[in-house]
Amino acid sequence: MKYSIKKGFLMLFLTSCSMLASAKDFIITDYGAKGDGKTNNTKAIQRAIDECASKGGGKVVVPAGRYASYMVMLKSNVNLYLEAGATVEAIADGTKYVSLVLIDQAENVSVTGHGTLFGNGGNFSIKEEAPDRPFIVYVKNSKSILVEGVKLLHSAAWTLRLFGSEHVIVRGVSIYSHANFNNDGIDIDSKDVVITGCIIDSGDDAICLKSDDPKRITENITITNCIASSNCNLIKMGTGSLGGFKNISISNCVLRRATESPFHKWAEKPYHFMTEQITGISGIALEIVDGGVLDQVTISNISMTGVQTPIFMRLGSRKNPTGSFKNVIINNIIATYHSRMSSIISGVPGFNIENVTLRDIVLNSPGGGTREDAERKVPENEKDYPENRIFGWSIPASGLYVRHAKNLIIDNFQVKLATADARPALYLDDVHQLKATNVKVDGEFITGNDVRMINSDRCLVNP
Template structure:
């Protein structure tokens, strides 16, 4: 009776797996010698499995060379330990379907799976090189499917992105390993789907590791990611760049962000001042709306990151006529070691604002070394520029976080600790509304910079005690539009000057309690 109950449960949870009949690809002619093309034989096994109501198509030990194989409804592709599916090095073996190529391709299927502890290897170094080189196959492409399980498998060496989830519903990805360092645009997991869970994965890539996209009006939503290890030479956790529909209700928690295993294509230490290490990534967390979409309901919690140039990068831009919306974002419990002088930033464009963002319990260590020239630099708006941590240049006027065109931003228990002296403020706010900073712990700048700079900021509250150090100047306030600024807390002799007014800023704008 217990076995019957267990089988019924598995059948309900994963119909394509339960009570499965096995279809061994070698029974259909596939040869695992690594040199004979087995595409048609593997496809025969899949077709037979689907035609008979579903089951498992089993890849046994061996190296099976193939072009595109198409998964069908109620079929689980099971890759045994010691088994490898190797992608053909000939582009002709990857016919286009719906304008796209892929090694493992599922389109409009239900109850499909890719499981096992074997390997799928794209031999992607054999394809076109160069950033955005066209017409390369994805390693795994799941499109317009429902009830998808991908578990335990190793995905390696794609020609393009490794694993793309496009317009799907109900997807579970667990315990997979991705290694992608043989070509440009080697993303790890790209999610443009809804009702998705991702857990216990290791993703090590040259390009973005965990990347949420929205290529159309389809909204990427209801996604949970947990307990993953992410490594990248570009962005570790990214939403965008494609952001037409947008992103809603996404939770990412308990992840480690670390340096990639190698860097064959990026040499950031040659182009980004302050970066001295040969293997680093760009932004730890990059949240981007630049195509008119909506980002709403994002929660990122309990992240440890090392080897990143910029821990946090949030951008509302406009590559078209629409600017979109970014609101209701919570980022908490972050520990980061950055390796460049490109500070974290939250920025929009003139006439628009990023709204309701909470940063809580953040601890960021940085190399320091920013100069007074960096502090006083004019930062371009870059309204239509490609969003990237260095889009405003290789340095910003703050060493901790730079905020521009924002509203309803809260910083609670945020720490910024540079290793070397900094002539930039820890926090710089420009054109901000309703900003709250509580319990800021930041190293006082050297030379003439304040700890916090406000430029045309309305509705700013600051509270906390920074008594563990001498602070020459706590606030510098600029702009005639600066008003309703409140400073609350205990400030004794360690604060040499509480504030300084510049550029038409009025003392009436300030309240000290």
């Protein structure tokens, strides 16, 4: 008798648990979705999301199959879970929508699993500037967001955009996006964001911090343990920099050449001196060109190859009054690059980049710079779009070109040349208060002939 009572309670308990679990799983096929790659499943998926949200939240499950859809909107307390073998594919028939998955003004939302969100980007309009193309995942004005484990494939525009949001974690996400122009990997215009363990291979900037609202700063960002590839910039802050960037930490990342480059044929243009067919523009690009402020940025433990310029810092005046750029530490960097556009730190006349430390930097350069390269005058181009080539396809320094800067520390900075180079290792123009120690070219401490100074003072090199 006691045994049967216990057994009865056990069965009741297990049944209750099973009912509770199933009540939290909303499987899209139960709402009419078909994974045949043809059916428009937008309404079915949205019905599952809406019912999940109306019942207090839970998991909306996408089982194995290929589900065509327009945009679906996730709501608070909903987890969109893609099982292994599941693909949600964007419908590209000319209909305009913001993104395949939109999270807007919601809290406690997640996109997780082992499946794929396919942006179908190659079937959208192929134009350099096409603002109506959809993203794959767009997180807008939301809070407490998790994107984890999923694959994001071939967006029509940017792949994963974080805008005006906070408390966001992006973990273990794989991005491959080479189907269209402007195929950024992850764009961050938010605060309190952690990006970790992601692998990104994109046509445009791989990981890009932006600040498109002058009243809001992109701040408190950690990016770590990622592998990034791009035909443009691999890790970047800007070009949108209306508010600016503050309190940013980037560490332990590998940057490498992209797998393919269908739209950027850098090596085919004349006078580029590229030593590789596929390259990214800059490994690390820090830019304030639309006003705003860049302050308190640390970047460490980065290995990069397949880039044209390892380190690019630009304070410019593209649209608004010039902003400010200060307090940056970059250390433990090893880079192999493939052009004559060496590392660059450049403000504009009257506005200095300030308080920058470069420490423990090893640059493997192709060399090949000529005397003509060493003597060329670099244009200011204050209002140009900020990328390395605005200063010309060669820079008059084999290691580091610095202009309009103040209070710099350089320590253990090494340049290793693949071929002979007629350019000085350091070129300093309008630089004030610089101390450079342990600066070497091919293992030898540089001397006066390896440094060129113009309108500079209180600059000590290997004192």
